[in-house]
Amino acid sequence: MNADSIVINEVGPRDGLQSQDRHLSVEERQRLIEALVDCGIAHIEAGSFVSPKAVPQMAGTGQLFAQLPEAVRPLLSALVPNMKGYELACKAGAQTVAVVVSATETMNQKNIGKSLDDTLAMARDIISRGHNEGVRVQAYLSVAFECPFEGLVAPATIERQAESLAAWGADEIVIADTIGAADPGAVRRLMDSLAANIGPERLACHFHDTRALGLANVYAAIESGVRRFDSSIGGLGGCPFAPGAKGNVATEDVVMLCERLGFITGIKMPALLQAVSLASELTGHPQGGRAHYWLTNNAA
Amino acid sequence: MNADSIVINEVGPRDGLQSQDRHLSVEERQRLIEALVDCGIAHIEAGSFVSPKAVPQMAGTGQLFAQLPEAVRPLLSALVPNMKGYELACKAGAQTVAVVVSATETMNQKNIGKSLDDTLAMARDIISRGHNEGVRVQAYLSVAFECPFEGLVAPATIERQAESLAAWGADEIVIADTIGAADPGAVRRLMDSLAANIGPERLACHFHDTRALGLANVYAAIESGVRRFDSSIGGLGGCPFAPGAKGNVATEDVVMLCERLGFITGIKMPALLQAVSLASELTGHPQGGRAHYWLTNNAA
Numbered sequence: 001m002n003a004d005s006i007v008i009n010e011v012g013p014r015d016g017l018q019s020q021d022r023h024l025s026v027e028e029r030q031r032l033i034e035a036l037v038d039c040g041i042a043h044i045e046a047g048s049f050v051s052p053k054a055v056p057q058m059a060g061t062g063q064l065f066a067q068l069p070e071a072v073r074p075l076l077s078a079l080v081p082n083m084k085g086y087e088l089a090c091k092a093g094a095q096t097v098a099v100v101v102s103a104t105e106t107m108n109q110k111n112i113g114k115s116l117d118d119t120l121a122m123a124r125d126i127i128s129r130g131h132n133e134g135v136r137v138q139a140y141l142s143v144a145f146e147c148p149f150e151g152l153v154a155p156a157t158i159e160r161q162a163e164s165l166a167a168w169g170a171d172e173i174v175i176a177d178t179i180g181a182a183d184p185g186a187v188r189r190l191m192d193s194l195a196a197n198i199g200p201e202r203l204a205c206h207f208h209d210t211r212a213l214g215l216a217n218v219y220a221a222i223e224s225g226v227r228r229f230d231s232s233i234g235g236l237g238g239c240p241f242a243p244g245a246k247g248n249v250a251t252e253d254v255v256m257l258c259e260r261l262g263f264i265t266g267i268k269m270p271a272l273l274q275a276v277s278l279a280s281e282l283t284g285h286p287q288g289g290r291a292h293y294w295l296t297n298n299a300a
Numbered sequence: 301m302n303a304d305s306i307v308i309n310e311v312g313p314r315d316g317l318q319s320q321d322r323h324l325s326v327e328e329r330q331r332l333i334e335a336l337v338d339c340g341i342a343h344i345e346a347g348s349f350v351s352p353k354a355v356p357q358m359a360g361t362g363q364l365f366a367q368l369p370e371a372v373r374p375l376l377s378a379l380v381p382n383m384k385g386y387e388l389a390c391k392a393g394a395q396t397v398a399v400v401v402s403a404t405e406t407m408n409q410k411n412i413g414k415s416l417d418d419t420l421a422m423a424r425d426i427i428s429r430g431h432n433e434g435v436r437v438q439a440y441l442s443v444a445f446e447c448p449f450e451g452l453v454a455p456a457t458i459e460r461q462a463e464s465l466a467a468w469g470a471d472e473i474v475i476a477d478t479i480g481a482a483d484p485g486a487v488r489r490l491m492d493s494l495a496a497n498i499g500p501e502r503l504a505c506h507f508h509d510t511r512a513l514g515l516a517n518v519y520a521a522i523e524s525g526v527r528r529f530d531s532s533i534g535g536l537g538g539c540p541f542a543p544g545a546k547g548n549v550a551t552e553d554v555v556m557l558c559e560r561l562g563f564i565t566g567i568k569m570p571a572l573l574q575a576v577s578l579a580s581e582l583t584g585h586p587q588g589g590r591a592h593y594w595l596t597n598n599a600a
Contacts, residue, residue, distance in 0.1 A: 183557060183560035183561060184516075184519045184557075184561070185560065185561040185562065186560075209512075210590065211553070211556065211590045211591065212509075212512075212514070212515055212550075212553050212589055212590040212591075213515055213557065214512075215512055215513055215515070215516045216484075216515045216516035216518075216519045216557070218516075219484045219516045219519065219520065220519065250512075253511070253512050256511065257483060257484075257513065257516070260483035260485065260486075261483060261484070261485040262485065289512055290510065290511050290512040291511065291512075
């Protein structure tokens, strides 16, 4: 990435699809990912290696990795909930894994039935092993602004946790507003502080658009120097375990914002809007942000 | 207003209702305005004195002003398209009027069938007369970022027009993104420049949420020092004469954003959400931004 680039990590095939009532087949998930690759998206969270009992939408992620063309493999990541998941992901050919630490004790208990300390220790072990084995590790801090169970999360908590993850060698630290409760002022303060302590190049942000503040929060993080963002095609998503969590900020809207601000994303908007249509077709629900207004008015 | 306050100018009863297919009676418009007053909103654009043939939704605005309680009068403004409208508004008891200059030649021609120079002269005359007669004048520069007919508008054009309006004595200069085409970078650049030249206290912004950037644009303008914003209850609105114009940024969402950023709006959120319900009932269409997620999760 150069100074004028913004890197999009497309999380629709994982964060997006895992909350859908319609469970896509491995072939349908493959079709969506291949369409996303065709848009020029550089990073795609393709699935997760979690228990199919807990998240049936993600069953068959190993098979999905096997079926995707070899050339696509370097673009893909997989979410792993523990060391067993890490091993399955590596076996399937994942070159990047995402590990999630919820910032609060209660969210860790509710999400994966572990204490915060245990989750942090698990993250440390996976980061360390990834480092030794040449696997890139994205470390997520979820509910980083507000927890649905414990309320507002103190910035000092996130700063401490992010510094630990950085010290352990995480390749990327993703600050995730899982329930879409952040505001741009809070984003600016936290990301300014993290950028000063850790450096902006290892930081990423993950926003949900629950309160219509998704793009305002992306803009605030860009102002803090963040150049990596998660987003989801058509705004697909939410978190089935976090009450109040709505869809992710839509990829096409983030691309529109970044390009309007003068950054290069490398993503082709017409192809992206076709991928939105495909996401609607596959999930059986109309999906989509609002970038099509921009394209429609500027295409002529 | 003090340094920590943000003033909301509620435009739902005018900008919002004028694009509805269902035409509200004067009594229904009165009911909506009284509900908005009960929320603690300090400024409300109650209607316009335009030809009822051009905008039938606004017919009877004189009667509406007459029926509203005397005590509410100082909170109200009316849009006036010309000197005749100004005189009707004053006769009806309006103490504030809004006059609109479209920033481009084509938009003036399409919107009111006048040249840009004629519209500017009309604005100058109304500002001057308002000044002499103790009537506050809000001068709008519409399509200030992009025109549906001429495309992007150069910031220098808006700077020149805004400086003229300021020199003529406009009490407030409202930079209006009529078709919702602004991005926060463009907002920041233009409003920084206008704040430096004119002073932030006479500036206001009016955003539409066409491309999901409404709140990002409000945030950017706040960063530039702007403390006055137009918004519309439930996001009601659009402009029937500007292709592609969708609803205004929702008042409840702007209030949520401002309060989260630490500003005082003086507006009571529960009453505001009741006013959203009333707007849905009266227009026959579901209205609403997304602030209810915030209230729901924070009311306990």
